Amino acid sequence: MNEKNNSLLVYTLIYFGFLYIPVLFLPIFSFNDANYMSFPLAGFTTDHYEEMWSKRNLHKALWASVKVGVVASVVSTAIALLAAKAFVRYKFRGQNVSYGAIMMPFLIPEIILAVSILIIWINLGFPLGLVPVTIGHILFCTPFAMLILIARIEGFDFSLEEASRDLGENAWGTFYRVSLPLYLPGIIAALLLSFIISFDEFILAFFLSGSDATLPMYMWNQMRFVKKLPHVLALGAVIIVFTTFIVLLAFWLRNVGQGKEKKDIAIKL
C-alpha cells in the first residue's frame, strides 16, 4: 500500500515539475544581470524591473488590456449569468442548441474566430482597435463564465426564490435579496477568470487590435529585439504572480458557502 502511494508521489512530482519548472525560469532570469536567457547566472539585479516601469508604451498597453479586460469580463459575466440561470432553471425548446452555440467559441480554434471577426469587421468598414478586440473577448470569455456560474447555480435551491416571492417580494426584489447574494461568489469568480482570460489573450488581439496594442501584443513586439528581452521577462514574472493570485481567489470564491459535496462537483467541472 505504501509503495503504491510512493510511486504515485513520484509521478505527481514529475508531473508538476514538468508543468512549473519552465515557468519558474521566467522570474529567475528576470533577476539575472544579463541580456540572454542562459546559465550560468551572471548576478542579481533589479534593473530589468526598473526598465519595465519606465516604458511608456508598456503603460499604454497595460491600460488597454485593463480596459478590454474589465468591459469583456463584466459583459460576458452578465450574459453568462442570464444564460446559466436559464439553462439550470428551465427546460425549453432549443436548449441544447443554444448551449452549444454559446460554448462554440470555447471549442473552435481561436484563430478561426479571430479571422472571422476580422473579415466581418473590415467588411463593415469599421476601424481595427480595442473595440473589436473587446467584442472578440466577450465571445471567448462567455463560455468560461457560464461554466463557472452553472456549477454555482446547479446547487441552488429554487424554492428559496419561491419563498421570497411568497413573502411579498417581486421578481427584482427576489433577485436582489436572495439570488444575487447567493450567486455572488460565483459571479465574482466568473468576473475574475474572464478578466484573466481576456488579459492573457493573444490571437484575437493580434488580428483585431490594429495599432492599439494590448499587453500580450506589446510583449510579443518586444520579443523581437534581443536587448528588450529582459524587461519582458520581468513583466512576465509580474503577470504570473498576479494571474496566479486572481485564479486562486476565483477558485476559492467559487466554492465559498457551498457544502463539501458541492465543492467536489465544482472541482470536477
Place this chain on the structure above:
Amino acid sequence: MNENFIQINGISKHFGNVKAVDDVSFSIKEGEFFSLLGPSGCGKTTLLRLLAGFEYPTNGNLLIDGSDITALPPDKRPTNMVFQNYAIFPHINVEQNIKFGLRKLGLTDDDIKKRVDDVLALVKLEGYEERFSGQLSGGQRQRVALARALVRQPKVLLLDEPLGALDKKLRDEMQLELRTLQKEIGITFVFVTHDQQEAISMSDRVAVMSEGKIQQLSAPNELYKNPENIFVSDFIGETNFLKASTKSKDGDQINVAIEDLGDFKVKNNLNIPENSSDVVCSVRPESMMISRDKSDWDICLEAKINQTSYLGEMTRFYVEVSGINKVITVSSQHFDNQSFDNNTCFISISLEDISLLQKK
C-alpha cells in the same frame, strides 16, 4: 364564519398532456384545518402551488375571501407557504428570515419588533434569533419556516408536507403542536400530505385526491367509516375487499350475494342500484372479531391462521377462511400471536360494519 372562504371553481392544470389537476371544484371554510391527501402524483401539491401562485391554472378560477386571485402573482396573494424543505434563506439569520416578508407591509419598527417577538414566542424559538439555517435542527427549521410565514398574518397558510422530513417522534409532537397552534390563531390552514394518518388526525376536513380529481371530501371519521369509493376505502386505513353482487333493495338496505359466503342484507348509503355485479364489500380488519370458539355474530367463519404480525398495541392476523381461497386481515387487541396453538380460529363479522362500494 365564511363557509366559502377559499373557492376553487373548475380548476384544471395541465402540463403538456398530463392533467395534474382535472376540473376540481370545492370550498374551504374560514378558520378550517383542511388537508389535501393523496399518493404522490395525485395533484395535491399542484393544487397547493396554484393557491400560492407558483402555477397558474389552465382553466377555472380561485377566490379567497371573496376576491379573485386567479391571475395574481405570489407576492400579491393573501397566502403564505411553509415549504417541504423549509426554504430557509441560508445567507441571513433566523431573525432576518422572519423579518424578510415584513419589509413591504409598511410597519413601524416597534410593530415589526412586536410581531417578531410574538411569533418567536408562538413557535418557541426565543433565543435562536442569531442562528443560521445550518445551525438548526430539522424541527427548528420547520419552526422558522412557520414563523416566517405566520408573521405576515396571512389569511391562509399553505403547508406542503412540512412534517415529511422529521423523525416519527418529532412528527407526532409537531402534529399536535400545529393543530393547537392553528386553533389558537384561527388562520385557515391548507395542509398537503401523503400520510393518511397525519391528515386524519389533524384535519377538520380532508379532500382525498387521486389522478387530479377529488375522490372524497369529508370529515376524517366519515372518510374512514363511510368511504365513497374503492380508492378512498383502500387508501385510508386498511381494509378487506370481498367480491359481491347486489340483488333487490329493501328500504335503506340492499340484499347482496357475497362471493363464497352467501346472501346478506347490508346498508346502502351510496344508493347502489339493484342487480349490479360491479360491487365489492369492504370490511375493516379491526371491525372483525377473531375468537377460539364460534360466535353468534351475523357472519361467523371458521378459518386457518396463515401468518401473524405483532404490532404491540395490536396483533394482525392473516387468516384463510375454510373452503375459500382468500386471505383476510383481522386485527385484535385481545389476542396475540401466542393465543392460537392449533392455528384454527373463528372470524366474526357484523353486517353493520360492511360498506358496500361500487367499482368504477
